[in-house]
Amino acid sequence: MPPAYLLIALLGLSTAAYYFGRRKAFALSGRAEGAAKLHSRPTYHGALTALWCGIPALLIFGFWLVFENQVITHLVVKELPEAIRSLAPDRMNLVINDIRNIESGSFASQAAEPAIQAAADHYHRLRSISNHALAAVSIALLTAIAVLVRGRITAGLRARNQVEAILTVLLVACSTIAIFTTIGIILSVLYEAIRFFKVIPITQFLFGLDWSPQMAIRADQVGSSGAFGAVPVFLGTILISAIAMVVAVPIGLMSAIYLSEYAGKRLRAVAKPLIEVLAGIPTVVYGFFAALTVAPVIRDWGSRLGLDVASESALAAGLVMGIMIIPFVSSLSDDFINAVPQSLRDGAYSLGATRSETIRQVIVPAAIPGIIGGVLLAVSRAIGETMIVVMAAGLSANLTVNPLKAVTTVTVQIVTLLVGDQEFDSPKTLAAFALGLILFIVTLCLNVIALYVVRKYREQYE
Amino acid sequence: MLTLTRVDETALAGTMTEIHLKAKGGTDAGRPRVSREKRETVGTVTVENPRMVCRNVNVYYGDKQAIKNVSIDIGCNEVLAMIGPSGCGKSTFIRCLNRMNDTIEGCRVTGDILLDGVNIHDKDVDVVPLRAQVGMVFQKPNPFPKSIYENVAYGPRIHGMARDKSELDAMVETSLKKAGLWEEVKDRMDQPGTGLSGGQQQRLCIARTIAVNPEIILMDEPCSALDPIATSVIEDLIFELRSQYSICIVTHSMQQAARVSQRTAYFHLGDLIEVGPTERIFTNPRHELTQDYITGRFG
Numbered sequence: 001m002p003p004a005y006l007l008i009a010l011l012g013l014s015t016a017a018y019y020f021g022r023r024k025a026f027a028l029s030g031r032a033e034g035a036a037k038l039h040s041r042p043t044y045h046g047a048l049t050a051l052w053c054g055i056p057a058l059l060i061f062g063f064w065l066v067f068e069n070q071v072i073t074h075l076v077v078k079e080l081p082e083a084i085r086s087l088a089p090d091r092m093n094l095v096i097n098d099i100r101n102i103e104s105g106s107f108a109s110q111a112a113e114p115a116i117q118a119a120a121d122h123y124h125r126l127r128s129i130s131n132h133a134l135a136a137v138s139i140a141l142l143t144a145i146a147v148l149v150r151g152r153i154t155a156g157l158r159a160r161n162q163v164e165a166i167l168t169v170l171l172v173a174c175s176t177i178a179i180f181t182t183i184g185i186i187l188s189v190l191y192e193a194i195r196f197f198k199v200i201p202i203t204q205f206l207f208g209l210d211w212s213p214q215m216a217i218r219a220d221q222v223g224s225s226g227a228f229g230a231v232p233v234f235l236g237t238i239l240i241s242a243i244a245m246v247v248a249v250p251i252g253l254m255s256a257i258y259l260s261e262y263a264g265k266r267l268r269a270v271a272k273p274l275i276e277v278l279a280g281i282p283t284v285v286y287g288f289f290a291a292l293t294v295a296p297v298i299r300d301w302g303s304r305l306g307l308d309v310a311s312e313s314a315l316a317a318g319l320v321m322g323i324m325i326i327p328f329v330s331s332l333s334d335d336f337i338n339a340v341p342q343s344l345r346d347g348a349y350s351l352g353a354t355r356s357e358t359i360r361q362v363i364v365p366a367a368i369p370g371i372i373g374g375v376l377l378a379v380s381r382a383i384g385e386t387m388i389v390v391m392a393a394g395l396s397a398n399l400t401v402n403p404l405k406a407v408t409t410v411t412v413q414i415v416t417l418l419v420g421d422q423e424f425d426s427p428k429t430l431a432a433f434a435l436g437l438i439l440f441i442v443t444l445c446l447n448v449i450a451l452y453v454v455r456k457y458r459e460q461y462e
Numbered sequence: 463m464l465t466l467t468r469v470d471e472t473a474l475a476g477t478m479t480e481i482h483l484k485a486k487g488g489t490d491a492g493r494p495r496v497s498r499e500k501r502e503t504v505g506t507v508t509v510e511n512p513r514m515v516c517r518n519v520n521v522y523y524g525d526k527q528a529i530k531n532v533s534i535d536i537g538c539n540e541v542l543a544m545i546g547p548s549g550c551g552k553s554t555f556i557r558c559l560n561r562m563n564d565t566i567e568g569c570r571v572t573g574d575i576l577l578d579g580v581n582i583h584d585k586d587v588d589v590v591p592l593r594a595q596v597g598m599v600f601q602k603p604n605p606f607p608k609s610i611y612e613n614v615a616y617g618p619r620i621h622g623m624a625r626d627k628s629e630l631d632a633m634v635e636t637s638l639k640k641a642g643l644w645e646e647v648k649d650r651m652d653q654p655g656t657g658l659s660g661g662q663q664q665r666l667c668i669a670r671t672i673a674v675n676p677e678i679i680l681m682d683e684p685c686s687a688l689d690p691i692a693t694s695v696i697e698d699l700i701f702e703l704r705s706q707y708s709i710c711i712v713t714h715s716m717q718q719a720a721r722v723s724q725r726t727a728y729f730h731l732g733d734l735i736e737v738g739p740t741e742r743i744f745t746n747p748r749h750e751l752t753q754d755y756i757t758g759r760f761g
Binding site: 265341343344345346347348350351353354357361362365366 | 565567604620
């Protein structure tokens with residue numbers, strides 16, 4: 001039986017266990033009124049039975065699948081002829097791959113050595129034994145528990161509490177998955193970055209003013225030796241993000257003020273989702289909008305004014321990115337402006353403040369922590385934004401703050417460093433991880449600060 | 463205004479005759495009360511020297527009528543208490559007096575509300591000076607998230623009342639003194655107003671209102687969020703403020719109305735049922751609904 005069917009069967013049996021447990025509970029409650037009054041409702045008894053039966057079976061199923069391959073491979077390797085077994089580990093891996101491919105039939109080895117063919121057959125046999133064993137063990141376990149549990153379903157069983165406890169564990173497990181994923185990503189990036197810093201000193205990376213990551217791949221190749229000073233790259237990111245924020249913060253904030261304080265209910269109901277549509281446009285669309293529409297327009301205007309504008313200017317990428325993050329600013333600001341209690345507005349109005357005085361002097365100051373939180377989230381979004389800058393910003397790392405020049409960003413460099421065939425131990429490739437690590441740290445800090453600010457503000461009015 | 467007063471009294475005539483019809487042979491204390499079904503205002507709504515005159519005021523929220531044909535005067539240097547069960551329209555009515563209802567969508571006010579002979583709902587009346595003239599204190603203390611000083615200085619600032627910093631300082635100090643808060647906060651004027659206790663916050667809001675030199679102060683259940691001690695401090699304050707301002711206070715506490723006010727108005731489901739000197743309202747109400755309310759039959 002293939003494992004997928006077995007999984008369905010196990011889930012089906014667990015469902016059956018639910019009805020089984022529930023019926024038992026109904027039977028208990030029906031038999032003796034009053035005296036055998038159930039502690040929990042029958043559905044809880046059913047759910048508890050299902051969980052008792054299902055969870056061990058599914059755990060066995062999971063662990064079995066995880067370790068099955070290793071065990072079988074180990075057994076197969078033991079049976080291989082001495083000549084193959086004594087191969088170097090990387091060659092050995094190839095052989096094992098061959099065996100697995102032949103076994104799964106996806107790779108018809110035309111001239112498989114008899115020894116390998118035999119090993120593949122052996123592998124196949126072991127696997128089918130394993131599958132059957134798994135089916136037998138898990139179903140037997142499930143049934144055995146069902147029989148055992150039957151006796152434990154009594155009127156006094158605190159089924160509800162136990163189900164709640166199991167659910168709590170489940171919820172905790174789910175939330176830890178997210179946390180552990182984050183930790184895993186940090187560790188993997190950190191590991192590669194440390195390898196990079198072994199080759200290039202971290203001070204040179206953080207403070208170097210020259211970025212040209214081209215390295216000679218072969219010893220005899222003519223090429224630069226590579227320079228990994230990340231300052232121009234980070235400066236480019238900061239420049240483009242700053243332009244984006246200059247666009248997004250005033251527009252976003254003012255549209256939020258208009259929508260929350262001036263606009264009527266009907267207009268607001270239409271306009272707010274429309275603004276939020278901006279956040280739903282794929283960034284790649286923004287990318288070609290920036291590269292093909294905005295950049296040429298800026299260059300033309302620049303030349304009319306007698307300015308020398310690069311066709312991949314930071315201004316074009318920054319402007320379009322700013323438009324993209326308007327909804328981040330406006331939506332959060334709008335929420336926080338709305339969260340300012342009506343009583344503060346009443347207070348200001350009752351003193352004879354006009355609407356704009358009320359907004360400028362009372363409402364915005366009261367909402368400012370939340371607005372700052374929203375802006376910080378938008379900044380971290382802008383710094384991490386990739387697609388727009390890949391398409392619209394340049395590749396050359398110029399050390400400049402002139403928005404009319406082409407600059408490059410951290411994300412663009414990561415993309416160019418990793419796209420295509422790369423050697424995974426050259427500093428050029430590893431530099432991507434170092435950049436990624438710094439980028440991650442920066443956005444993480446921004447996010448933490450933003451969330452802290454936002455939470456602090458929430459407490460103030462609740 | 464005089465003619466208006468006359469009109470009002472003739473409107474009351476019907477009610478009065480009914481009282482007399484029922485009162486045949488009875489003493490004043492024992493005379494029968496106006497029946498629960500009647501909705502005309504009982505008692506004298508006018509005063510000798512009114513500061514604010516309201517005639518036939520109706521308020522609608524969309525299609526729902528919240529205030530029905532209410533006429534009442536607010537005298538100089540008096541405290542007028544408005545009592546009545548929840549949802550009877552006291553707050554709605556008081557919010558008409560400085561046009562705070564303008565900020566509520568779908569709210570419509572008809573009738574005359576005269577301040578210094580001018581209908582405050584006229585098109586050419588500016589709400590900014592109106593609200594400076596008619597200040598308001600709310601149910602929940604709502605200090606701005608600014609320093610104590612800035613809270614009080616806010617009104618004078620937006621109205622450009624002070625020429626320089628020292629004048630503004632003086633205004634803040636006077637207002638805080640009038641509100642009886644000066645001694646408690648004079649050493650921490652730069653701390654946030656939201657950090658004060660509830661009663662202090664409410665006195666700060668009163669100081670903030672006083673700072674713009676209003677003639678009338680509207681108070682919408684100013685003590686309902688406060689403990690008894692803070693409440694009694696505010697009540698003493700209201701008593702003192704009466705010498706300089708006209709005060710209109712909405713309250714749920716009949717004891718409070720009895721303690722602080724000279725006149726009391728009883729509202730019921732949007733109707734002004736009875737108006738009279740506070741003592742008379744609480745000892746000898748003429749309308750059955752008023753009696754029901756003050757004896758605690760409902761409300």
